Amino acid sequence: MTTRKMFMEGFFLTVLVLIFYASADARLYVDITSPGMRKLPIAVQDFPGLLEGKEVSDTVESDLGFTGVFAMLDKSRQVEGPGSPFSPNNWRPLGVDAVVKGTLEMNPNGEMSATVTVYDVTEANTMMKKQYVTRKDLIRPLAHRIADDIYEAITGQKGIFSSKIAFAGQTGEGRSIFLMDYDGERMKKIVSRGSITMKPHWAPDGKKLAYSSLRNGKWGIFMLDFDSATESSFFSSPGTNLAGDFTPDGKYLLLSSSSKGSPDIYMLHITTKVLSRITYSDGIEVSPSPSPDGSRIVFVSDKSTTPQIYTMLLDGTDVRRISYEGNYSTSPEWSPAGDKIVFASIRGGQFQIFTVNPDGGALTQLTHEGTNDEPSFSPDGRYITFTSTRDGAKGVYIMNADGQQQRRITPRNIRAFGPSWSH
Numbered sequence: 001m002t003t004r005k006m007f008m009e010g011f012f013l014t015v016l017v018l019i020f021y022a023s024a025d026a027r028l029y030v031d032i033t034s035p036g037m038r039k040l041p042i043a044v045q046d047f048p049g050l051l052e053g054k055e056v057s058d059t060v061e062s063d064l065g066f067t068g069v070f071a072m073l074d075k076s077r078q079v080e081g082p083g084s085p086f087s088p089n090n091w092r093p094l095g096v097d098a099v100v101k102g103t104l105e106m107n108p109n110g111e112m113s114a115t116v117t118v119y120d121v122t123e124a125n126t127m128m129k130k131q132y133v134t135r136k137d138l139i140r141p142l143a144h145r146i147a148d149d150i151y152e153a154i155t156g157q158k159g160i161f162s163s164k165i166a167f168a169g170q171t172g173e174g175r176s177i178f179l180m181d182y183d184g185e186r187m188k189k190i191v192s193r194g195s196i197t198m199k200p201h202w203a204p205d206g207k208k209l210a211y212s213s214l215r216n217g218k219w220g221i222f223m224l225d226f227d228s229a230t231e232s233s234f235f236s237s238p239g240t241n242l243a244g245d246f247t248p249d250g251k252y253l254l255l256s257s258s259s260k261g262s263p264d265i266y267m268l269h270i271t272t273k274v275l276s277r278i279t280y281s282d283g284i285e286v287s288p289s290p291s292p293d294g295s296r297i298v299f300v301s302d303k304s305t306t307p308q309i310y311t312m313l314l315d316g317t318d319v320r321r322i323s324y325e326g327n328y329s330t331s332p333e334w335s336p337a338g339d340k341i342v343f344a345s346i347r348g349g350q351f352q353i354f355t356v357n358p359d360g361g362a363l364t365q366l367t368h369e370g371t372n373d374e375p376s377f378s379p380d381g382r383y384i385t386f387t388s389t390r391d392g393a394k395g396v397y398i399m400n401a402d403g404q405q406q407r408r409i410t411p412r413n414i415r416a417f418g419p420s421w422s423h
Contacts, residue, residue: 032069032155032382039071040154043091044100046075047114048083052139053104056114059143060100063161064150066183067382068400086117088124096121100150112136116146118153128153140186160378165385166190166200166209167396167419169410175417177211177224182378182421184396184409191224191231199374199418200224201243204250206422210234210243221255235268235275244288244299245333246270254288254297265299267314278316289333290314291358298322298332298341298358309343311358322360331374334358336381336423340401342366344373344386353386355401366403376421377401385409385419 030040044061047053065072079090083103091099102116111133118128130149134142141162148159160182169178169189177191177200191197193215200211209224221243223234235241239258244265246253251270256263265279265288278297279285284307287300291311298311309323309332322341323329329345341358344351351373353366370390377384378398385398391408396416399406410416 030069030155032157037069040069040098041071041073041094041096042098042100043073043075043078043094043096045078045080045102046082047102047104049104050106050112052112052136053082053102055139056104056143056146057100057102059140060147060150062183063144063147063159067151068405069151069155086119088119088121091121098127098154102146106136107133110136112139112142114142114146116150118150140181144181157380160380160383163379164206164422165376165396165409165419166202166422167410168197168199168211168417170415170417171413177209178414178416180409182398187410191222193231198242200420201245201253202420202422203246204248204423209420210246210253212242221253235273239263242286244286245290247290248292248294254290256286256288265297265316278314279312280316287331291334292336292338296358298334298343300330300332309341309356311341320360322356322358323363324360325363333376335377335401336379340381342375342377342384344375353384353403364403366399367406372397374418376419378421379423383421385421387416387419 044057047057061072064070073096086099099119099121102114104112104114107113114132116130117126120127132142144161147161151159163182164179165182166177166179168175174195175197176189177197178187179190180187196214198212200209202209207226210221212219212221219240220233221235221241222231224231237257237259241257244254252267253270255266255268257266262282263284263286264281265285267276267278281303283302285299285301288297290297296311296313300307301310306327307330308321309329310319310321312319326345326347329343332341332343334341340355342355345354350371353372353375354363356363370388372386372388375384375386382401383398384401385396387394388397393412394415395408396410396419397406397408
């Protein structure tokens with residue numbers, strides 16, 4: 001088990017943000033939900049003052065470019081030097097709509113201060129200006145927070161750059177739980193116990209992870225608490241016990257257990273540990289994931305002979321099958337908006353990632369190369385993380401929710417399983 005300091009630095013956003021000024025009437029806006037959206041041309045200048053300033057500005061630029069919302073102006077074409085006054089007439093000939101300027105300074109107490117301003121070139125005004133304070137060792141989280149604020153100021157939607165991805169990774173004989181930034185940076189091993197550890201699941205508040213692990217020959221569900229930096233045995237009973245997702249209110253953990261025979265789905269109260277059985281089947285029913293409003297559960301069942309995707313009400317009634325193609329479907333998860341369900345299904349002898357509407361319509365295949373499995377939506381639903389063997393070594397990938405821009409984010413010396421994106 002790692003120290004509490006590692007937990008705090010690895011997950012909690014310790015950047016202190018002080019709103020210095022934010023324009024309430026800024027006109028620059030991008031509707032990211034609009035079909036055929038035009039990318040917004042934006043320039044991110046280097047932050048003068050400290051050597052770390054370039055790392056901050058480069059990370060901000062990388063974050064914004066990742067979204068596909070912005071067209072980043074190459075720094076070789078920028079017409080104003082870092083730290084120089086903003087003049088809209090300098091940028092208009094380049095077709096730039098927004099310019100990001102910033103400074104990074106060391107405070108007497110050893111902390112770092114960054115001041116960031118976003119200018120609207122068309123309106124020649126300031127649309128965002130904020131001051132940030134952080135420790136020197138948290139430069140990258142600082143940059144992610146800045147990018148989050150810029151993204152929200154321009155799109156009206158929260159950014160995902162400060163989010164985390166947890167996964168089970170194997171470097172030797174056993175599997176450990178790893179934690180990393182959304183882009184694969186700052187990866188840390190946070191749990192190293194058990195010969196087999198399965199996909200971790202985030203609590204809605206981001207303060208806990210639940211996961212299944214085989215220890216001393218028994219399958220149990222364990223809970224990792226980031227506040228106390230402690231791991232505890234959360235649920236244990238005879239048979240195989242596998243963690244599912246938390247309910248949206250964070251009060252319950254969905255799970256599957258074979259304690260009564262075949263695996264069925266249960267709901268376990270986080271505080272009282274009262275266990276409520278939801279399904280009663282002679283077959284296998286596993287992998288429960290709730291809808292965003294908490295009214296339904298998507299899960300895997302072999303009641304139709306082969307494992308397929310179903311939904312049901314929280315009490316186990318109104319069961320509906322939504323996957324029909326392929327003879328093995330698994331790993332379902334509901335999108336944050338509730339309009340899509342992502343899952344894996346075998347095609348041509350290999351698992352591939354699909355999305356489907358909750359009613360079973362609009363089935364769309366997102367991956368085609370290698371074996372692709374264990375998908376998980378980003379907090380805003382615009383991206384999906386998953387595992388793939390396309391380059392020979394099973395690793396964590398991310399892609400747009402429409403299947404575009406697929407890229408690996410974990411090193412090849414770690415075999416990765418079950419990535420889960422924080423809320």
